[in-house]
Amino acid sequence: MDIKNNRTSENTMEAACKVTDDICLPDSKFPRVVIIGGGFAGLALVEKLKHKELQVVLFDKNNFHQFQPLFYQVATSALEPDSIVFPFRKQISGYKNVAFRLVEVEEIQPSLNTLITSKGKVHYDYLVLATGTTTNFFGMDSVEENSLGMKDIRDSLNIRHMMLQNLEQAAITCDDDERDALTNFVIVGGGPAGVEMAGALAEFCKYILPKDYPEYPSSIMKIYLIEAIDELLSTMSDKASSKTLKYLKDLNVKVLFNESVSDYDGSQVTTKSGKTILAKNLIWTAGVKGQFPKGIDEKHVVKGNRLKTDSNLKVEGHENIFAIGDIAAIITEQTPKGHPQVAQTAIQQGKYLGSSLLKIMEGEAVKPFEYKDKGSLATVGKRKAVADLGKFKFAGYFAWLLWSIVHLLSISGFRNRLMVGFNWAVSYFSYEKSNRVIIRNFKPKSVIHTKK
Amino acid sequence: MDIKNNRTSENTMEAACKVTDDICLPDSKFPRVVIIGGGFAGLALVEKLKHKELQVVLFDKNNFHQFQPLFYQVATSALEPDSIVFPFRKQISGYKNVAFRLVEVEEIQPSLNTLITSKGKVHYDYLVLATGTTTNFFGMDSVEENSLGMKDIRDSLNIRHMMLQNLEQAAITCDDDERDALTNFVIVGGGPAGVEMAGALAEFCKYILPKDYPEYPSSIMKIYLIEAIDELLSTMSDKASSKTLKYLKDLNVKVLFNESVSDYDGSQVTTKSGKTILAKNLIWTAGVKGQFPKGIDEKHVVKGNRLKTDSNLKVEGHENIFAIGDIAAIITEQTPKGHPQVAQTAIQQGKYLGSSLLKIMEGEAVKPFEYKDKGSLATVGKRKAVADLGKFKFAGYFAWLLWSIVHLLSISGFRNRLMVGFNWAVSYFSYEKSNRVIIRNFKPKSVIHTKK
Structure with a gap:
């Protein structure tokens, strides 16, 4: 006996398929x-x-839209991925002339x-x-194989898992050099993504590490930010650049200017000028x-x-x-x-x-596209942000508040806004973040390739 | 120049490592x-x-505790995984004689x-x-290779991703048989896990499918529950068993008694009595x-x-x-x-x-372990649950409320309880669930093995 669905004209869709x-x-x-x-x-x-x-x-x-500006918060366990991605099918629900296909x-x-x-x-x-x-890793295979970009929600989750796995391994190892490499972070690229990531990691180090890992002092985790030219956030105003640098220095981030990465073997970063940094965590935000x-x-x-x-x-x-x-x-x-x-x-x-x-x-004439610059915002951490809004350039608490509101309102979906707002509120009062769990083990590409 | 951490006695832990x-x-x-x-x-x-x-x-x-009783809700996108897993390091924070190692x-x-x-x-x-x-797949390799158990949070996410991928593929295919297989679900095992999964899928089919997939009628999704003996929830009372069957039938779940699976090729389930069911979704809860x-x-x-x-x-x-x-x-x-x-x-x-x-x-005498049966609860869907509490056996709204409260209070962590409570409240009033996103593509083991 075969149990099959009874097909009626109602659930036969073949007719709807275009022959071509x-x-x-x-x-x-x-x-x-x-x-x-x-x-x-x-x-x-x-x-x-x-x-x-x-x-x-x-x-x-993907079956979802991604809100890229908050990827770094997923990477540092401040938000869960589902709060900043939104299913297309929810977005287009009720749009009769729109179809989504994965x-x-x-x-x-x-x-x-x-x-x-x-x-x-x-x-x-x-x-x-x-x-x-x-x-864009600019053809540097050793960097591409061993580091992580941040252009997809999976990248953010991979960064989170890499970071938590390495912190766990640091508690296991008896080797000081290995422990240093496991707890050191290098971020390449001083644009908004790099600056925001560095700030979020520094806050993680300051507020979360001592609670989660009483095994070692928070001074064990070092954060380096490498920038190819001589200023951060180069597309923003000088005020924004210098204020951002001050914020990061206050958070103990080591900023290296006029420097770039020439090689990375997964444990040691080598820079163009010949410096070496022990670090098993390299995050690449230097190009697209x-x-x-x-x-x-x-x-x-x-x-x-x-x-x-x-x-x-x-x-x-x-x-x-x-x-x-x-x-x-x-x-x-x-x-x-x-x-x-x-x-x-x-x-x-x-x-x-x-x-x-x-x-x-219809071949009708239309006006050319005109871009309206609405200004730029970037945040380094709680109550620390910079804003360039036309003539108005400011930094600090108000810029941070503006950043938070603009981002909250830009996220797709009421539920997502609620989730992000809730997590931010909890974090504002407690510095506590969402659960730091490693659901999928992360392996760098080089490890996966070797195993083949 | 080498940039290395300065080691002080404070961050050298080698001394703490036991030689052995x-x-x-x-x-x-x-x-x-x-x-x-x-x-x-x-x-x-x-x-x-x-x-x-x-x-x-x-x-x-893992670096987290898992709350197994709600795995089926993660599988059906009712909850996000981080709400029902809890990091050990948060749990043991402040316990000076306890160390966790991954x-x-x-x-x-x-x-x-x-x-x-x-x-x-x-x-x-x-x-x-x-x-x-x-x-426990009881040695049936074809089932193990092509189906999913539900004993780990990753199983739940795999079920979710399998289900959403198959529903997306069903919108793409022009082949009626393939579409049937993609939208049919077979759950094996009529214990609490199987019953709760069947109920949750049936509610998904009733309330979510028409909104997300206007392409096809909700009648396209068929749910089969296969049980080896002649009753569901066999460890509970007869009242609980029969009431559960009624609830599932009301939700259009097709329950097959005295039946078991003998083979599964990933698209067609074959039962011991020779029945075949087209289904690309097989969830196995029949043994551990x-x-x-x-x-x-x-x-x-x-x-x-x-x-x-x-x-x-x-x-x-x-x-x-x-x-x-x-x-x-x-x-x-x-x-x-x-x-x-x-x-x-x-x-x-x-x-x-x-x-x-x-x-x-110390070799001192201690009383033997004595088990206190506090009763059993199982839920089939919103306002539908069964409870056996000693002499009191009841079903319906109050059993469901009790189930909800008991589970909410059992979850580790205040934040998790809040998240689960929030999601349940939203779902109670709207039938809406969390975002249905496919973050990691799911491939059955058989596909992964073939690719090697």
């Missing part, structure tokens, strides 16, 4: 816009295109208007690339590069692996392919390097394309 | 009790031995009073095995077996891979080795199969040994 598509998608009489990537840019675009006369298909290799896109075939994905071929009428960036499926002619790719677009974000050489967010580069006299690769740009480009796409499709 | 130990442990003039495993039994014992004239060393392969114990050498661990050798004066049980390091003579091992102990929980044939919790079997006329393998037994045995250990060490 390998992926099941609803029938639609409207043109299909495929968006690859649901980051800040992709999601802002989806929000603008909902309920419009278009079939919107969102592809992402699919990795491998190749674009522009001449056929077709995508080759991990699950087969799919047709598009219009394609929007919102695939963002990944960590664009990532997108193959199929776009190399001549349209500019520095940082970004796609050159016109002022309407249409990729050069294509009539129906657009790029938004970190991978889009509108190169003009005013923006010779393209716009800054930050959340604000991504959101503004997603909204802009959402408003102009229908017109662009 | 490979693992760094504090010096102590008191006898050393090593406890392997920080489950309900191990942790209850630690609590009793804190601040006593003993050196207590807790070894566990170590896997591989072998016991009773004649040398030595343990061989993943990090080297360690001496013990007294050893307590509290290593619990693992899933004791797990402990090698080194104990086989003649002291009884059915279910448990260790035969005397009435003081001392392992047969050993003077300084004890067993508590699921792996301990006190075989008497009153308990021919040992005590039930439940949290209550484990906690009572941990407490008992904690109170009697010092006396036992």
Whole structure:
């Protein structure tokens, strides 16, 4: 006897599958816009295109949007991952013209208007690339194999697990050198991600370590921040840079300027000038590069692996392919390097394309994309942040409060805001953080490769 | 130039390492009790031995205690894992005679009073095995390779990820048979774990599926519960069994009695009587077996891979080795199969040994362990639970409320209780659950093995 579902017309969906598509998608009489990537840019675009006369298909290799600005808090056990990621299916619930599919896109075939994905071929009428960036190790294999970037929620969890495993191993070992290496942290890159990570680690060292590891004094954990030029947060004001440096020094972070990493074997960092630092924890925030499926002619790719677009974000050489967010580069006299690769740009480009796409499709003229700099914020620790808001440049408690409010309001989903707000409130009064548990053992890539 | 930590006597711990130990442990003039495993039994014992004239060393392969009774809620995205696991270091904070080390114990050498661990050798004066049980697939390799047990927080996360991945794939495929297999769930074992899992999945299907997957009707997801004998919750009262069956039927769970699984290829379940069910989701709760390091003579091992102990929980044939919790079997006329393998037994045995250990060490007589049955509770869904409390046997809203309160109060840590309480409250009023995100892709063991 076979127990099978009784199929009625109600639960047979085969009819809905387009013959040319390998992926099941609803029938639609409207043109299909495929968006690859649901980051800040992709999601802002989806929000603008909902309920419009278009079939919107969102592809992402994850089933959730990630709130990158708080990755460092997940890495240092201040927040749980589920508080800063948000399922696409919750986001698009009720948007009848929007479909999400968990699919990795491998190749674009522009001449056929077709995508080759991990699950087969799919047709598009219009394609929007919102695939963002990944960590750039600038070809240094030894660093890539032994360190961790911070461009994905899994990176954050890997950093957390690496850190907790190493602190546990430090309690086990009887070897002083090994214990030093296990408890030393090197962060490369003095941009917002590096500065925020260094500050959070320093606070962990000051408030959590003595409670969790009475075995050793908190002085055992050393934090180094390596920056290639002579200032931190170089895109912000001088005031912000110098104040940030002071905050970090107050927290005992050792900042090394005009220095960069030349080699890393997993235990010892070697710098360009020949310094060596014993450290089994290396966090790399020193660069990013664009990532997108193959199929776009190399001549349209500019520095940082970004796609050159016109002022309407249409990729050069294509009539129906657009790029938004970190991978889009509108190169003009005013923006010779393209716009800054930050959340604000991504959101503004997603909204802009959402408003102009229908017109662009009709061949109508639309105004070029204009970036509005809303200012910059960065935080080093509790009550310590810097802010550049146009003419107003300030630092300290108020900047920190502003940082907290802006980030809290930017997180997707009411429940997530509540969870983050709750954790921050507990942490504000107690310095206590969420549970420091190692759920998945972390192994550096080099170890995994050796085991093969 | 070398940047190294300056070593002062303050942060040199080598002196604290015992010469005979490979693992760094504090010096102590008191006898050393090593406890392997920080489950309900191990942790209850630690609590009793804190601040006593003993050196207590807790070894566990995880850095956290797990609250097993709520694993099924993590599997169905009702709770996040960090709400039901609790770091040992938080638990033992301030217990000066207790040390935790993240170590896997591989072998016991009773004649040398030595343990061989993943990090080297360690001496013990007294050893307590509290290593619990693992899933028993009864030698059915095809089932073990393709299904998931639920005896570890990672199992719960794997079930969650398997389920969400399969539901996403069901939205992609154009093949009706494949879609059926992806959306069908088979749970094997009609004990509390199986019943609670079936109920939670049925509620997911009823309340979450239509919101998240408007692509298909909720009737597409079928849930089968397979039980080897002719009743559910066989250790509870007849009233509890029949009421549970009614609850599950109301939730459209298909219960198959007097039936068991004979084969599973990852897509099709074959039962002993020859039935076949298309299902890519198989959850196995049908059996457990004791797990402990090698080194104990086989003649002291009884059915279910448990260790035969005397009435003081001392392992047969050993003077300084004890067993508590699921792996301990006190075989008497009153308990021919040992005590039930439940949290209550484990906690009572941990407490008992904690109170009697010092006396036992001195060779003084102590009363034998006596189990007090505090009753049983099981829940099927919101407002649906059954309770057997001595003469009082009841079901429904009040049983469910009692179940909720008992479990909430049993969870370690104030923060965890708050998180679970918050999530349950939100869920009570809205049926909404926590974020359904796939953070680590799940691959069945068979797939991983093939890839090697």
